[in-house]
Amino acid sequence: MKRVALLGMPNTGKSTFFNRLTGASARVGNWPGVTVDLLAAPILLGGHMVELVDLPGLYDLHGFSDDEKVVRHFLENNAVDLAVILVNAVQVERQLSLALQVRQLGLPCVLLLNMADEARQYGIRINVQEMAAQLGIPVVLFSAKYGDQQGEVQRTLAKTLDTARPVQLETVRRSLESDDAIEQTMGRIMEAAVEVPPRLSDNLTDQLDRLVLHPWLGLPLFFFAMFLLFQAVFWLGAPLQDGMEWLFDTLRTNALDPALAGAPEMLRGFLLDGIYSGIATVAAFVPIIVLFFLFMAVVEDTGYLSRAAYLTDALMARLGLDGRSFVMLLMGFGCNVPAVMGTRVMRSRPLRLLSMLIIPLSLCSARMQVFLFIISAVFPASQAGLALFSLYLFSFATAIVTALLFRKHFRSNEPFILELPPYRLPTLRQVLVRGWLEVRHFLTRATKIIIAGVVLVWVLTHFPMGVEEAGPESYAGIIGHWMEPLLSPLGISDQLAVALIFGFVAKEVVVGSLAVIYSLQGDALTQHLALQMDWVQAYSFMLFTLIYTPCLSTIATLKAESRSNGFALFAVVWPLALAWGVSFAFYQGARALGF
Known part of the structure; x- marks a missing residue:
């Protein structure tokens, strides 16, 4: 079974797309190198039985927040046959950087421009063919909310899987080794110099926020x-x-x-x-x-x-x-x-x-x-x-x-x-x-x-x-x-x-x-x-x-x-x-x- 990883920034419609594509067949599973459970589902794309994995939303593949580290560790420890990058078409100028970072890993990629309906409403025009030529990867403009171009999305994913060549994990790891070195150095410093209790007790800030941030009061x-x-x-x-x-x-x-x-x-x-x-x-x-x-x-x-x-x-x-x-x-x-x-x-x-x-x-x-x-x-x-x-x-x-x-x-x-x-x-x-x-x-x-x-x-x-x-x-x-x-x-x-x-x-x-x-x-x-x-x-x-x-x-x-x-x-x-x-x-x- 081939594995497809779904990546994107928060609030890009990633969950909507995942649910539309997988229906009710999703399951929670453990993955090597990852400390949290991720959502995955088997689907049929063309002639391929595929496991679609929904990764946490992140802003930067080279960042060090918990979500960014989860995504990076998953890619380093699990073979991925195709990376599907979801981008909000209304904010494409801000989110295209993540697609470029993923592409540099050498993984087969497809870029999906979601929220095409909102882009049209705001008068935003995207030349999909020109963007695909510039990036060197397939690009599809669609709407996960309404299902527009959903068939085109599935055909593009299936066609890319047909021609995709498997990428060795070592290739991905080499691309991310500088981030791993920084993460390890940070870990050594934290272990040597900082003491953090296993569970932070409720402090005054938490207690005050229960009242100050109360939805009615x-x-x-x-x-x-x-x-x-x-x-x-x-x-x-x-x-x-x-x-x-x-x-x-x-x-x-x-x-x-x-x-x-x-x-x-x-x-x-x-x-x-x-x-x-x-x-x-x-x-x-x-x-x-x-x-x-x-x-x-x-x-x-x-x-x-x-x-x-x-x-x-x-x-x-x-x-x-x-x-x-x-x-x-x-x-x-x-x-x-x-x-x-x-x-x-x-x-x-x-x-x-x-x-x-x-x-x-x-x-x-x-x-x-x-x-x-x-x-x-x-x-x-x-x-x-x-x-x-x-x-x-x-x-x-x-x-x-x-x-x-x-x-x-x-x-x-x-x-x-x-x-x-x-x-x-x-x-x-x-x-x-x-x-x-x-x-x-x-x-x-x-x-x-x-x-x-x-x-x-x-x-x-x-x-x-x-x-x-x-x-x-x-x-x-x-x-x-x-x-x-x-x-x-x-x-x-x-x-x-x-x-x-x-x-x-x-x-x-x-x-x-x-x-x-x-x-x-x-x-x-x-x-x-x-x-x-x-x-x-x-x-x-x-x-x-x-x-x-x-x-x-x-x-x-x-x-x-x-x-x-x-x-x-x-x-x-x-x-x-x-x-x-x-x-x-x-x-x-x-x-x-x-x-």
Whole structure:
């Protein structure tokens, strides 16, 4: 009886093909040189009675994982008359390497390109005759799922067996002897230097994963943990924020006001009401931002974010994404720019583009600054964490809606592979260093933009000369009047409209621009805003800020990473339209309900 070995990468349809070819005649057997049982079945191919052996899926014949070693040992210790290599036709560019490795062993080979139906659906065309000529082995394009070309597959296997010459095991062993040497060296080192118990006992990671990765409790626990994180940020950060505001108010009253008392009114207003007020208002919220990054550093370094990616992979797959997209979305909570650049780990261009489209919808640290300011001004402390957490959920909701709407335009079939690290308790130094790096990046980038932004806002609110500051005749008032028909249905005033314009450049400028527009800072500014708008207007404004166009740095990154002006333009227009629709629905709905 001749022996045929079935090889292929995981998720190529190998089991489907094996079951279709063998029916219910499969059996489990032991094989020389192999420490695990393999599935085998006798079948009739042409005039040959053949034993078909289904080998474990592997990515590299020369790798050293358990599955790769099983396949290599089987080929070294068992005569094989024909190697059948199964490849996913949709991912042929990634899987052809395994076929080339098997061919180098000198074994008679047949290459089967499975999932022909999906390849046609994606518009992938494969010249089977040309590929067979290049490889020097027969190639068949078929579908194991539907049985298309199944007869052609069997005829090709039978014909190849007719002409195949037996290959000595020694020939195969010589081809793999370098891998065997490496494996033996690894074994000696492990035996001499590493002690591994025969059975690892259940450790803390296993026990925690039973709860954290629970199919029903996992996601609710994750979102509850995020809610507690936001509550802790406000609870611990509020006293620090009050202290920073007191410090800046004292500095202005006791030092800056007396020092500039004799300066021209225009210069004095520019330096104090413009630059100082803008920077001081932003700086007062730095303690809360520092706490946020410190807590997120703990969550990330413990390995919890990897679990979140695993938990969401099934959901993300329905959206045309995968767990990596969720990780990049979470990374966007720090800054959208590195998150967009992080999509380079995805080889599928459609998957990258769809991921890049949803990342700017994440609640980045710059938006966080705006929300912390507005929430502390309008919402009571008991509701602050809940208000921020709801925006966090809205961020995910808009990403899900966007993916659902556009997944058909960005189809991908790239597999998702994730290694879950053990839980690790980070050291205090790790947390502080990670948090400081994030904060330093934020402050370095934000300071330059904020100074430029508040200066420009001051000019718009104080010019032309002789007009009322931020009045209807100022440049800012004129711009706000132009935007009133568009934003008034959302409950957004003229002054807030001007702040949103500067938020298009960078979200960090929004808070500083409000300080300049109202010529107030600290408690005075928060009290003024609390009188100017109720919670419905404030929440509508925050929803619009959450969703509308990403900052210029993110747009430039989107253009560079996508290499498409059209995609970059779409990534600007779509969030703007979505922001208007969501804010309109919320504001008008809340007013209709009597809020």
